[in-house]
Amino acid sequence: MFDNRPTFEPTGPLQERWKKHLFDLSLIAPQNRAKHKIIVVGTGLAGASLCATLGEMGYHVNSFCFQDSPRRAHSIAAQGGINAAKNYQNDGDSVWRLFYDTIKGGDFRARESNVYRLAELSVNIIDQAVAQGVPFAREYSGYLANRSFGGAQVSRTFYARGQTGQQLLLGAYQAMSRQIAAGTVKHHSRSEMLELIKIDGKARGIVVRDLVSGEINSHIADCVVLCTGGYGNAFYLSTNAKGCNTSATWRAHKHGAYFANPSFIQIHPTCIPQSGESQSKLTLMSESLRNDGRIWAPKNSQDCSKNPSDIAAADRDYFLERLYPAFANLVPRDIASRALKNICDDGNGVGVKIHGQRRGVYLDFADAINNLGEDKIREKYGNLFEMYQRITGDNPYKTPMKIYPAVHYTMGGLWVDYNLMTSIDGLFAGGEANFSDHGANRLGASALMQGLADGYFILPQTVASYLAQGKFAKVDDKHPAVIEALNAVKTRLERLQNAPKPKHSPDYFHQQLGKILWESCGMSRKGAILKQAIKQIDALQIQFWQHIKITGIDAELNQTLERAGRVADFIELGRLMCADALDREESCGCHARTEHLSKDGEAQRNDEEFAYVSAWESGDKNAILHKEFLAFEFIQPTIRNYK
Amino acid sequence: MNFTLHIWRQKNQRSNGDFKTYELENVSSDSSFLEMLDQLNEKLLIQGEDCIVFDYDCREGICGACSLVINGYPHGKQQRTTTCQLYMREYTDETELWIEPWRADAFPVLKDLTVDRSAFDKIIQSGGFVSVHTGSAADANTVLINKDCADDAFNSATCIGCGACVAACPNTSASLFVAAKINHLLQLPQGKIESKTRAQKMSKAMFNEGFGVCSNHRHCEAECPKSISVSNITQMNKLIGWS
Ligand SMILES: Cc1cc2nc3c(=O)[nH]c(=O)nc-3n(C[C@H](O)[C@H](O)[C@H](O)COP(=O)(O)OP(=O)(O)OC[C@H]3O[C@@H](n4cnc5c(N)ncnc54)[C@H](O)[C@@H]3O)c2cc1C
Ligand code: SF4
Ligand code: FES
Numbered sequence: 001m002f003d004n005r006p007t008f009e010p011t012g013p014l015q016e017r018w019k020k021h022l023f024d025l026s027l028i029a030p031q032n033r034a035k036h037k038i039i040v041v042g043t044g045l046a047g048a049s050l051c052a053t054l055g056e057m058g059y060h061v062n063s064f065c066f067q068d069s070p071r072r073a074h075s076i077a078a079q080g081g082i083n084a085a086k087n088y089q090n091d092g093d094s095v096w097r098l099f100y101d102t103i104k105g106g107d108f109r110a111r112e113s114n115v116y117r118l119a120e121l122s123v124n125i126i127d128q129a130v131a132q133g134v135p136f137a138r139e140y141s142g143y144l145a146n147r148s149f150g151g152a153q154v155s156r157t158f159y160a161r162g163q164t165g166q167q168l169l170l171g172a173y174q175a176m177s178r179q180i181a182a183g184t185v186k187h188h189s190r191s192e193m194l195e196l197i198k199i200d201g202k203a204r205g206i207v208v209r210d211l212v213s214g215e216i217n218s219h220i221a222d223c224v225v226l227c228t229g230g231y232g233n234a235f236y237l238s239t240n241a242k243g244c245n246t247s248a249t250w251r252a253h254k255h256g257a258y259f260a261n262p263s264f265i266q267i268h269p270t271c272i273p274q275s276g277e278s279q280s281k282l283t284l285m286s287e288s289l290r291n292d293g294r295i296w297a298p299k300n301s302q303d304c305s306k307n308p309s310d311i312a313a314a315d316r317d318y319f320l321e322r323l324y325p326a327f328a329n330l331v332p333r334d335i336a337s338r339a340l341k342n343i344c345d346d347g348n349g350v351g352v353k354i355h356g357q358r359r360g361v362y363l364d365f366a367d368a369i370n371n372l373g374e375d376k377i378r379e380k381y382g383n384l385f386e387m388y389q390r391i392t393g394d395n396p397y398k399t400p401m402k403i404y405p406a407v408h409y410t411m412g413g414l415w416v417d418y419n420l421m422t423s424i425d426g427l428f429a430g431g432e433a434n435f436s437d438h439g440a441n442r443l444g445a446s447a448l449m450q451g452l453a454d455g456y457f458i459l460p461q462t463v464a465s466y467l468a469q470g471k472f473a474k475v476d477d478k479h480p481a482v483i484e485a486l487n488a489v490k491t492r493l494e495r496l497q498n499a500p501k502p503k504h505s506p507d508y509f510h511q512q513l514g515k516i517l518w519e520s521c522g523m524s525r526k527g528a529i530l531k532q533a534i535k536q537i538d539a540l541q542i543q544f545w546q547h548i549k550i551t552g553i554d555a556e557l558n559q560t561l562e563r564a565g566r567v568a569d570f571i572e573l574g575r576l577m578c579a580d581a582l583d584r585e586e587s588c589g590c591h592a593r594t595e596h597l598s599k600d601g602e603a604q605r606n607d608e609e610f611a612y613v614s615a616w617e618s619g620d621k622n623a624i625l626h627k628e629f630l631a632f633e634f635i636q637p638t639i640r641n642y643k
Numbered sequence: 644m645n646f647t648l649h650i651w652r653q654k655n656q657r658s659n660g661d662f663k664t665y666e667l668e669n670v671s672s673d674s675s676f677l678e679m680l681d682q683l684n685e686k687l688l689i690q691g692e693d694c695i696v697f698d699y700d701c702r703e704g705i706c707g708a709c710s711l712v713i714n715g716y717p718h719g720k721q722q723r724t725t726t727c728q729l730y731m732r733e734y735t736d737e738t739e740l741w742i743e744p745w746r747a748d749a750f751p752v753l754k755d756l757t758v759d760r761s762a763f764d765k766i767i768q769s770g771g772f773v774s775v776h777t778g779s780a781a782d783a784n785t786v787l788i789n790k791d792c793a794d795d796a797f798n799s800a801t802c803i804g805c806g807a808c809v810a811a812c813p814n815t816s817a818s819l820f821v822a823a824k825i826n827h828l829l830q831l832p833q834g835k836i837e838s839k840t841r842a843q844k845m846s847k848a849m850f851n852e853g854f855g856v857c858s859n860h861r862h863c864e865a866e867c868p869k870s871i872s873v874s875n876i877t878q879m880n881k882l883i884g885w886s
Contacts (some may be wrong), residue, residue, distance in 0.1 A: 053777040068698060069764050071804055072706040088784060124780075131780035133773045133827065133834045135797040142787030160797060166705055167800060174772035181768040189761065212753055241700040275673045280681055281702050387704070390728055393673075456777050505688045507681070552693040556655055557754040560684075560694050 002615075002628045007417045010113045014634055018117040021418070025461055026468035033058035034184075036467045037221040039206055040064070041193045041248050044073030045165070045448060046431025047227030048172035049455030051187075055179030057460060062219055063176075064191045064208060066243055066562075071173045074229055074241040075451065078165020079286040079384075081149055081157035082129075082448040084122040089146050093154040095119045100635060101152060102446065105332060106411075106439020107589035107605060108637040109261070109613070111630060113418060114436050121453040126158055128456055132171040136160050150287050150444025151330040151642075157445045162286055162383050168448055172455070192562065193248045194492070195485045196224065196255045196427070203252075203427035204475055207485045209493075211562065214555040216489050218482045222472045223426040225459060226252060227451075230410035230432035232265065234570040234577065235522075236507075236514025238407035239271060239284040245566040246573050249414050249433050257422040258615035258626065260415035260435035262573065263581035266442055266590055267523050268408035269336035272391055272401075273351050273360040282406040283391055285363070286384055287444045290329045292368040292377065293401070295320050295340075297361040301347045304358055308350070308400050319343055319361075327642040334441045334590045335642055337405035341523045342601065344404070351402045364400035405523060409447060411438040411590070412580075415615040415628075419462035420454060423615070426470070428463060430454035435613065440589025493554055495545070496564045502549035506563040509544045513537070513567070513574050521577050526594045530582040537575045544571060576616055576623055583625060586610045607637050644670045644731055644738075648683065650695055651743045653752050656759075660752065662741070672732040676719065677702060677709065679731055680742075697756040704728040704868065707803030710810070711756055712743040717807035717866045725805065725868045745806050747815035749853040760806050762852035763820060769848035770841040771824045773834050786832055796830035799823045801869045808863035808871070814855030819863040821845050822879035823871045829882065842882045 010017040028036070038054055040047050040063045048070055051063045065073060085098040098119040103110060130136065130144070136158050137145040149157035160167040179185040190211040197205035197218060205220040231246035232238040253259045270285045298304050299317045320339060321328040331339075343349060344359050351360030369377050374397060378385070385396045392402070414422045414429040416436055421428050431451040438446065475482065520526075520533035544567070552558045587596040587603035588610070596604045612627040645668045653660025667683050674682070677699050684694040700708040709726040713719040714737065719729045734740070742756065750758040800823070808819035825842045828834030834841075850856075857876060864873045879885075 049777075056776045067700055067706070067708060068760055069804065071764075071767075072700055072708050074701070074706075076706050076803075077701045077703055086783070124778075126783045127780040128775075128777060130783040130786070131773065131775045131833055133796070133800075133831050135793050135800050135827070135831065138788055138790045138793040140790050142789055143784055160800075163705070163801060166803075167797075170800065174767060175775075175777070177764065177768040178772045178774065180764075189764075241706060242702060243700050276671055278671055278674050278678050278682060280675070280678050283703055387728075390724070390730065393730075393732060460777070505685055507685065549688060551688055551691055557696050557757060558694075559696055560688060 002626060004626050005423070008419065010418055014112065014116050017113050018120060022461060025465035028464050028468045030058055034060055036060060037062065038463060039219055039221040039224045040227060041206060041224065042073070042227035042229060042431070042433065043070035043176065043187070044075035044227060044229055044431060045169055045172055045451035046433070046455040048073070048169065048176045049452050050225060050227060050430060050459050051185050052172060052175035052179055053456055053460045054463070055176070055182065055184035057464070058184065061179070061185040062221060063185060063187045064193060065189055066192045066211065068189050070176060070187065070189070071170060073169060074244050075169045075448070076166045077241060078448055079162045079284065080288050081147065081159035081164045081445045082125070082168065083149070083156050083443070083445040084126045084158060084449065085119055085156060086123055086126060088144060089155045091154045093156050097154065098122060098156065102437070102443060103439070103635050104640060105443040106441055107603070107640060108439065108607065108611065108632065109588055109630065110437055110439035112632060112634055117458070118437050118450055118453050121457045122449050124457060125449060125452045129168055129171050132175060134160065134167045134171040147288065148291070151327055151332050152443070165448060168452065172452070194251065194489045194565065196251050197482055197485045198255050198424065199475060199479065199481045202425045205482065207489045209489070212557055214558070216486060218477050218486055220475050220477070220482070222467055222470070223428065223463060225428040225430060225463065226414065226433050227430045227455065228433045230413065231570070231573060232407045232410050234513065234574050235407040235517050236510045237274065237279065237282050239268060239282050242281060245569065247566055247569045249429070250569040250573055252414060252422065252424065252427060254618050255424060256618065257424045257427060258415035258617055259412070259576060260613050260615045261412035261580065262577045262616065263521060263584065264411035264440050264590055265407060265521070265577070266333060266409040266411060267337045267405045268333055269340055269405050270363065270403045271406035272388065273404035274354050275352060275392070283387070284406070284408065285388060285401065285403060287333070289363060289381060289384065292380070293329070293363040293365050294318055294367060295329050295361055295363055297343045297348045297350065299348070304348060304350050308362055317348070324642050331642045332441060333444070337523055338592060338601070340405055359404045360402040361404070362400035363403045365396060366400070369397065409442055411435065411440065411442055415613070419466070420459055421462065421466065426466065428459060430459050440591055492565070493561070496548060496561065496568070497550050497554060499546055499548045501547055503547040504549055506548065506560060506567045509540065509548065510567045510570065512540055513571055516540070517574050517577065521581050524592045524594050525581045527582060530578045533578045534575055537571060537578065541571050544568065579623065580614055580616065583614060584610055605639070611637070644672055644734070646670060646679070647739045649739070649741045650756070652695070652755055655754055656751050670731055672730070674731045675702065675727060676713070676729040676731065677727050695756065696754045699727055702727040705803060707805040710745050710758065710805055710807070712745065712810060714741050717745065717810040718868050722865070723868055723870050725803070745810035747809045747854070749815065749817070750806060750809065762854070763804050763806065763817070765852055766817065766821060766845055766848045767824065770844035773828060774837060775833070788831060792830045796827050799827035799830070799871065799875055802871050803869055805868060807866045807868060809854065811862040811866035812855065813860055813862070814858060816857045817849050817854040818857035818876050818879070819867060819871055819873065821849050822875035825879045825882065826875040829878065839882060842879055846879070846883060
């Protein structure tokens with residue numbers, strides 16, 4: 001239920017909704033499909049799987065990515081695995097349970113219909129990936145292996161050692177490559193979308209900068225799909241790849257696409273702590289490590305600078321085991337992250353001091369090595385241990401790892417309806433770029449599942465139906481809207497290169513923004529601090545346009561210019577993130593408002609007033625909030641309790 | 644730490660390049676190699692100079708974007724490592740560093756340290772896939788796969804498409820990259836069906852893209868950040884009938 005616009009919402013028995021909707025969607029006959037041109041921006045898991053499928057169906061697809069090949073999209077870095085309700089382990093899993101876990105894990109801030117569909121489609125994804133030759137882990141019997149992941153009480157995660165994202169992306173990339181060879185997909189690498197073209201209220205194209213030649217070109221189609229990933233890099237330091245950005249989704253937002261739940265940001269508990277100021281990114285240590293590692297911090301702050309082996313067993317605080325005896329080290333990400341932060345805020349953290357505080361706790365494998373043997377641990381986590389050692393210089397077989405939470409995933413994104421269409425006609429969003437399905441907190445191994453469900457199974461059907469229902473007037477590059485979009489991009493690039501008093505690099509501003517966001521819109525949020533952050537961001541924005549310095553020219557490869565454009569968009573989005581966090585006067589999932597925590601620090605949700613998706617419409621100065629109220633027909637919202 | 648850096652600067656594909664020397668001071672030993680270059684770029688920017696262009700994205704050793712030849716070694720001297728996972732603490736006794744792009748006719752330099760590797764995409768497009776449509780797959784557990792085969796397929800499938808094997812090869816052959824994909828799919832029943840035509844098409848594409856012939860120098864294996872074994876090439880040759 002939206003307060004200002006009619007949107008389609010499926011009704012009837014939950015299990016039948018997607019099937020019925022599929023039947024109700026319009027179709028296009030095979031011989032007519034090639035007449036339709038579709039633009040897909042982003043070729044990570046969501047985009048590549050979509051391009052492959054649309055191409056196979058016979059549509060004419062134009063795709064874009066900023067890397068030098070679709071195979072390098074950020075999806076490649078996903079380590080742990082992908083969920084599917086196959087119940088191959090006969091441990092009581094089902095579509096219903098995956099649905100239930102996802103709704104509950106998201107702290108009752110996602111839509112039931114969408115999440116149920118996701119759980120249903122999860123099984124088809126595994127079939128498809130296996131058929132493509134994705135080498136998932138197997139048992140000696142030849143059957144597929146599973147593991148339990150991120151605190152799930154069933155083993156439903158499929159994995160390919162610590163490289164599941166890589167293998168799934170290569171599967172989708174290869175399927176897409178097959179369509180490029182077949183001529184249905186025309187792909188453009190090293191191309192960045194910088195503007196959306198809207199004609200008669202419909203998304204009809206994009207403006208792209210060729211990152212090698214610097215040329216600015218328009219591309220026209222019948223509709224546009226954005227699969228451009230998440231915006232966690234707004235924080236500067238995150239586990240995301242360096243190029244991840246919001247530019248495409250932010251341009252869409254400026255043209256009228258609602259941005260939903262921008263403050264829902266997942267902060268992952270197990271990352272390598274920051275080591276110094278020159279650091280450019282943070283590295284995730286897979287969550288699977290929590291299956292065997294025990295998390296602890298010194299009980300006494302005097303012990304924090306000691307060598308961990310010199311701290312007696314009695315002086316170690318296994319705080320997750322203490323606070324959450326039922327789930328212990330496997331509590332959901334938001335809960336683990338918050339507990340870790342509290343320990344460090346209380347002065348019991350370990351490792352180097354950053355801004356005067358030790359930000360780290362131990363993740364210790366000594367017990368697991370004693371029980372299972374070093375070989376077994378090496379077999380399970382060898383590549384992760386090696387990566388840890390390479391980055392930190394410490395050997396985790398001998399001394400405990402140090403971990404600290406880091407920004408990892410964005411549940412927020414472009415608002416979409418059940419068809420994954422944004423509030424702009426003909427503009428769709430898939431994968432991490434949209435807001436759907438994970439509510440206020442995403443479960444481990446569910447992003448890959450969602451990206452592929454969107455790309456292989458949902459968008460191909462809903463996009464086709466949109467095309468079947470519409471008429472698309474011919475547009476060429478002389479159209480006033482096209483010229484306007486091209487000019488907007490050129491003006492912006494000129495402005496970036498001609499600041500009145502050029503002084504600082506894009507990274508300088510990005511780091512400033514990151515600091516503001518981390519302190520105001522990170523693991524704990526407070527009204528007064530958010531208000532102050534909005535002011536700081538406004539000031540930063542003025543500074544940016546006064547002092548941004550770029551060298552080199554725009555008619556060739558210029559990474560500084562690319563970065564500057566992305567930072568400019570992050571600054572605007574950062575402001576909206578804070579505004580959203582300020583509006584939500586409750587705590588739920590990742591969103592912990594200090595004013596709304598119980599005495600023992602647990603999140604206090606307020607379903608009466610806040611059981612809505614916040615959908616922000618771009619406004620002159622402040623964005624306008626629309627509320628999509630969530631109805632829970634099948635699962636009674638309860639208080640999450642992992643004790 | 645302080646370094647003298649000799650870095651390849653080239654304006655674009657059409658112009659000639661040259662080494663330029665820079666002095667960089669106060670590098671933290673915990674910096675990664677790419678962070679060290681970031682630091683240099685920040686300095687250049689403030690001085691008003693054009694920054695050095697080099698490819699990267701994940702900085703975790705998995706996307707395959709980063710690509711530098713450091714003192715003659717693709718991805719530096721450390722074995723089984725990409726450039727983004729090199730840390731400056733490894734360079735305590737080498738304070739003079741020569742940094743160049745991949746060198747191969749099939750990988751033209753676009754600017755400075757960045758090359759065009761789209762030839763790799765074209766090789767995959769020629770046949771590096773299983774021809775299955777979305778939606779036509781049977782339940783995943785209907786085809787059982789021997790664990791050893793699955794592990795073997797996985798090992799080949801971990802290639803990150805970085806191109807270090809080409810940069811390391813005196814003939815600039817792409818055999819290791821091509822063979823890794825052929826062998827990955829060959830090990831699996833669903834990939835085996837097309838394996839022979841796949842191998843023929845991909846090896847033809849490799850020559851069409853301007854890569855050289857393999858003459859068993861094995862430098863590729865030594866420089867490969869993912870330890871892709873040359874036994875993949877042997878397998879490929881058998882399949883095509885070259886051995
Ligand atoms: C380290 C790490 C580990 C993870 N592990 C897991 C896991 O184990 N399980 C799990 O389920 N999830 C995991 N995730 C989350 C998951 O990987 C991502 O959410 C998911 O891969 C996103 O896929 P995507 O297709 O939406 O976007 P991406 O893969 O980010 O792709 C975005 C695409 O958009 C393009 N693009 C972006 N902006 C533009 C622009 N302006 N113009 C043109 N192109 C553009 C890019 O080039 C790219 O092709 C992990 C995330 C991280 C950071
Ligand atoms: S075979 Fe090794 S060196 Fe060659 S592209 Fe693959 S990962 Fe890189
Ligand atoms: S930057 Fe991705 S592998 Fe080095």
